[in-house]
Amino acid sequence: MKQALSAIQTFDADMGGTEIAASLLGILTSKPLKGHPKQIFLLTDGEVSDTNAIVSLVADYNKHCRVHGIGIGEGVSKALLKGCA
Numbered sequence: 001m002k003q004a005l006s007a008i009q010t011f012d013a014d015m016g017g018t019e020i021a022a023s024l025l026g027i028l029t030s031k032p033l034k035g036h037p038k039q040i041f042l043l044t045d046g047e048v049s050d051t052n053a054i055v056s057l058v059a060d061y062n063k064h065c066r067v068h069g070i071g072i073g074e075g076v077s078k079a080l081l082k083g084c085a
Helices: 002-009 023-029 053-059 077-084
Strands: 040-045 064-073
Touching: 023 040, 023 053, 040 077, 053 077, 064 077
Parallel strands: 040 064
Antiparallel strands: none
């Protein structure tokens, strides 16, 4: 717990966007555990640079996994969450 709290103190937010396409693609294309469906929880508090590309990426892999979108705060991209749903 001390180590985690210490690490959190070094985090810095610049209020810029997070690019999730590469990370999401890595997760979507990774091999699932045998016998277990892949469940992805996409947490967001804002916008992404290309909502349509992310939604298309999720749609391309929707037969292999489920993506659960969770938005936090008022600045969340409703288009992203609805599109991924």
